Amino acid sequence: MSAPEDHRVDWIGVDWGTTHMRLYAFDANDRIVASCDDGPGMNAIAPHEFATALAGLVGRVCAEDTIPPVLMCGMVGSRQGWAEATYLNLPVRLDDIAAKAVTIPIDAPFSEVRILPGIAKRDPNAPDVVRGEETQALGYAATHGSGDATLCMPGTHSKWLRLSGDTVTGVRTFMTGELFALLAERSILRHSVTAEAFDMDAFIGGVHDGAEARSAVLSHLFALRAGHLLFDQHAERQRARLSGLLIGAELAAALPQAHSETIAVIGGAPLTALYGDALGALGRRAYVHDGNAMVATGLAHAYRRSKVLARRAS
Amino acid sequence: MSAPEDHRVDWIGVDWGTTHMRLYAFDANDRIVASCDDGPGMNAIAPHEFATALAGLVGRVCAEDTIPPVLMCGMVGSRQGWAEATYLNLPVRLDDIAAKAVTIPIDAPFSEVRILPGIAKRDPNAPDVVRGEETQALGYAATHGSGDATLCMPGTHSKWLRLSGDTVTGVRTFMTGELFALLAERSILRHSVTAEAFDMDAFIGGVHDGAEARSAVLSHLFALRAGHLLFDQHAERQRARLSGLLIGAELAAALPQAHSETIAVIGGAPLTALYGDALGALGRRAYVHDGNAMVATGLAHAYRRSKVLARRAS
Numbered sequence: 001m002s003a004p005e006d007h008r009v010d011w012i013g014v015d016w017g018t019t020h021m022r023l024y025a026f027d028a029n030d031r032i033v034a035s036c037d038d039g040p041g042m043n044a045i046a047p048h049e050f051a052t053a054l055a056g057l058v059g060r061v062c063a064e065d066t067i068p069p070v071l072m073c074g075m076v077g078s079r080q081g082w083a084e085a086t087y088l089n090l091p092v093r094l095d096d097i098a099a100k101a102v103t104i105p106i107d108a109p110f111s112e113v114r115i116l117p118g119i120a121k122r123d124p125n126a127p128d129v130v131r132g133e134e135t136q137a138l139g140y141a142a143t144h145g146s147g148d149a150t151l152c153m154p155g156t157h158s159k160w161l162r163l164s165g166d167t168v169t170g171v172r173t174f175m176t177g178e179l180f181a182l183l184a185e186r187s188i189l190r191h192s193v194t195a196e197a198f199d200m201d202a203f204i205g206g207v208h209d210g211a212e213a214r215s216a217v218l219s220h221l222f223a224l225r226a227g228h229l230l231f232d233q234h235a236e237r238q239r240a241r242l243s244g245l246l247i248g249a250e251l252a253a254a255l256p257q258a259h260s261e262t263i264a265v266i267g268g269a270p271l272t273a274l275y276g277d278a279l280g281a282l283g284r285r286a287y288v289h290d291g292n293a294m295v296a297t298g299l300a301h302a303y304r305r306s307k308v309l310a311r312r313a314s
Numbered sequence: 315m316s317a318p319e320d321h322r323v324d325w326i327g328v329d330w331g332t333t334h335m336r337l338y339a340f341d342a343n344d345r346i347v348a349s350c351d352d353g354p355g356m357n358a359i360a361p362h363e364f365a366t367a368l369a370g371l372v373g374r375v376c377a378e379d380t381i382p383p384v385l386m387c388g389m390v391g392s393r394q395g396w397a398e399a400t401y402l403n404l405p406v407r408l409d410d411i412a413a414k415a416v417t418i419p420i421d422a423p424f425s426e427v428r429i430l431p432g433i434a435k436r437d438p439n440a441p442d443v444v445r446g447e448e449t450q451a452l453g454y455a456a457t458h459g460s461g462d463a464t465l466c467m468p469g470t471h472s473k474w475l476r477l478s479g480d481t482v483t484g485v486r487t488f489m490t491g492e493l494f495a496l497l498a499e500r501s502i503l504r505h506s507v508t509a510e511a512f513d514m515d516a517f518i519g520g521v522h523d524g525a526e527a528r529s530a531v532l533s534h535l536f537a538l539r540a541g542h543l544l545f546d547q548h549a550e551r552q553r554a555r556l557s558g559l560l561i562g563a564e565l566a567a568a569l570p571q572a573h574s575e576t577i578a579v580i581g582g583a584p585l586t587a588l589y590g591d592a593l594g595a596l597g598r599r600a601y602v603h604d605g606n607a608m609v610a611t612g613l614a615h616a617y618r619r620s621k622v623l624a625r626r627a628s
Contacts, residue, residue: 079543087544120544127540127547157502157536173536175501182496187489188471218531218560219567222471222487226441229393230401230434233441246532253533 007033009062011069013299014054015292016076017132018042021053022292025061030300034061037292042075050082051106054113069112071101071303073295074132077115087120087129092168094141097134098305116302121171128171133159136266136291137168139298150258153266153291154247154275156181160254170257174250177271180243189221192228193242195235200277202237206244207278211252217245247278255284267291321347323376325383327613328368329606330390331446332356335367336606339375344614348375351606356389364396365420368427383426385415385617387609388446391429401434401443406482408455411448412619430616435485442485447473450580450605451482453612464572466593467605468561468585470495474568484571488564491585494557503535506542507556509549514591516551520558521592525566531559561592569598581605 007027015022021039024032039057058067077085085102101114118131133153140151141163149163156177162170184193210217224242227233255263262285265275276286321341329336335353338346353371372381391399399416415428432445447467454465455477463477470491476484498507524531538556541547569577576599579589590600 121540122544124541124545124547126534127537127544129540129543172533173540174532175503175535176532178501179532179535182500186496186500187492189489218488218490218493218563219486221489221493223441226435226443226487227438229443230436230441231438233438249532 007031009033009064009068011071011303012058012062012067013296013303014039014070014072014076015074015132015135015295015299016042016072016081017074019044021057022295023057023061024296024299025058026300026303030304032296035296036060042081047080047082050076051110055109065109067110069114069303070110071114071116071299071306073116073135073299073302077102077117078131081115083115085115085117087118087131088134090119090121090168090171091164092119092134094138094146094166094168095305097138098302099309101302101306114306116299119168119171128173130159130161130171130173132295133161133171134168135298135302136294137161137163137298138301139294139296140264140266140289141166142297142301143294144264148260149264150260150262151264151266152254152275152279152286154271155267158250160257162257162259164259172254172257174254176246176250180246183221183242183246184239189224189238189242192225192233193235193239195239197236198243199234199237199240203240203244203274204277204281206241207248207251207281208244210245210248210250211282212248217249220245243274244278247275248282251278251282255282258284261285262287264289266294321345323347323378323382325385325617326372326376326381327610327617328353328384328386328390329388329446329449329609329613330356330386330395331388333358335371336609337371337375338610338613339372340614340617344618346610349610350374356395361396364390365424369423379423381424383428383617384424385428385430385613385620387430387449387613387616391416391431392445395429397429399429399431401432401445402448404433404435404482404485405478406433406448408452408460408480408482409619411452412616413623415616415620428620430613433482433485442487444473444475444485444487446609447475447485448482449612449616450608451475451477451612452615453608453610454578454580454603455480456611456615457608458578462574463578464574464576465578465580466568466589466600467580468589469581472564474571476571476573478573486568486571488568490560490564494560497535497556497560498553503538503552503556506539506547507549507553509553511550512557513548513551513554517554517558517588518591518595520555521562521565521595522558524559524562524564525596526562531563534559557588558592561589562596565592565596569596572598575599576601578603580608 009025010028013024019041025034121128151161153159158174160172279286323339324342327338333355339348418427435442465475467473472488474486593600
């Protein structure tokens with residue numbers, strides 16, 4: 001947590017996910033004057049505790065009696081969250097995300113609390129949803145201008161968003177991070193991948209093998225165990241190769257639908273760097289952006305946009 | 315457990331795996347006269363308890379003071395098992411499996427205890443190992459004659475063995491069953507696949523989608539969750555589709571290396587039936603065989619073969 005500066009807090013932006021909560025205090029010029037990143041994730045609190053948890057965190061960055069307007073994004077807007085901000089259906093104009101924010105009925109000391117909606121792809125044969133990543137896309141477009149772009153947001157669930165001008169035209173989710181964790185921690189491979197060190201050559205080799213056609217990943221997994229048994233292949237090699245295989249398979253499935261030669265990889269280190277290396281190995285250029293910065297920028301963009309819309313409406 | 319019949323127990327065959335132990339008492343004509351399938355798996359006993367556990371189970375099928383010869387297969391022969399029966403390297407002649415059984419030094423009331431070796435593919439780029447399945451392959455060849463065959467043995471780890479005449483020329487392992495369990499029980503999909511019923515149409519659809527090229531599986535998994543959220547797609551559909559996706563991906567990777575038009579699926583119901591249906595959907599013919607019967611037949615074949623070899627050597 002950073003302490004409040006001399007700039008007055010004008011409004012509060014919150015990225016509230018399943019396992020984390022990050023809060024940003026903005027001044028009237030949308031500069032971040034204070035922040036904290038250790039708020040409780042949705043998993044850690046009961047449904048009736050949202051308001052208390054939010055007020056508590058706001059108290060650490062802002063001493064006003066009345067809490068300034070709050071704009072939130074992420075799983076806090078899901079059906080299991082504080083209040084449901086119904087998904088917008090693809091294609092989604094970026095401006096509509098701010099316009100469709102849901103206002104939570106709430107008493108003092110709060111003044112206004114709103115949640116941005118996620119995006120849904122309502123195709124019964126390939127349904128998909130994102131919540132929070134749409135705000136990162138807003139931040140990306142705000143800083144890079146509109147235009148065609150492919151955004152890759154790696155994590156527990158890796159999200160790919162396709163931007164066409166000022167419109168999100170595609171979303172796609174890969175369970176890459178969750179699969180890695182399950183295999184590395186709970187499968188028979190757990191005995192073969194116990195390492196902190198990371199063998200980059202093995203990672204890149206895994207990327208190439210994972211990216212090959214014909215569901216290569218499934219056929220390569222057990223070899224990590226067998227290679228450990230037969231050749232004493234080291235844990236740092238096996239762990240890196242497992243990561244490479246899964247990321248390679250994700251990229252092979254996602255890249256044919258990317259409509260830009262370069263990929264914007266948005267998230268946290270070191271995962272974004274790994275995705276950058278993997279994309280490089282497959283002949284693509286990657287630009288890496290900090291995910292938290294993108295969320296904060298996206299929240300600010302949405303907040304200003306909604307103020308403009310509110311003025312127009314009144 | 316079935317009670318001893320009037321046939322005298324001539325020898326004992328044991329399939330001793332990580333989570334199960336099946337024991338068969340054979341008469342001098344290799345007919346099964348008694349059996350039990352509730353012995354403790356390797357996971358359930360300490361290393362020094364193997365002899366006691368075996369003697370205890372033998373006592374239920376055989377009243378002799380001296381325990382007849384015992385021939386075992388499975389993980390009991392691994393480094394973490396009772397005694398290591400070193401893997402044979404591909405290619406492996408079926409007769410060599412019996413010839414290379416390892417004898418455990420052991421006192422009365424045991425007379426002779428031996429373990430059949432597994433098979434290793436010592437290719438550092440695609441290493442693989444099997445233990446127990448080689449005995450099923452022995453059983454298959456004993457009942458179907460030598461010839462080219464592709465054996466598929468589904469389970470936690472699905473094993474594919476390639477038989478060329480009297481020689482095992484290929485082994486390949488897919489972690490399909492373990493992946494299904496991890497995804498269905500421990501991933502975010504667990505909320506979407508809680509069902510006992512099984513939607514066969516969804517399974518076959520999953521097989522086709524999973525068998526498609528370009529690592530289709532990874533891109534289809536999260537859709538099971540999103541389909542549940544957006545379309546209330548039912549758990550029995552999602553569970554069956556998850557199973558189909560993983561099995562389809564396995565088949566797509568394994569079938570190009572199958573050198574027979576028909577596939578012998580060896581294992582237990584209902585999994586073998588599912589694999590049969592999946593193979594049918596992909597235009598292959600499958601013949602389903604009971605895995606336990608194959609192991610018993612394989613043990614009997616190996617036992618007789620080793621007696622012939624012993625007579626020749628003496």
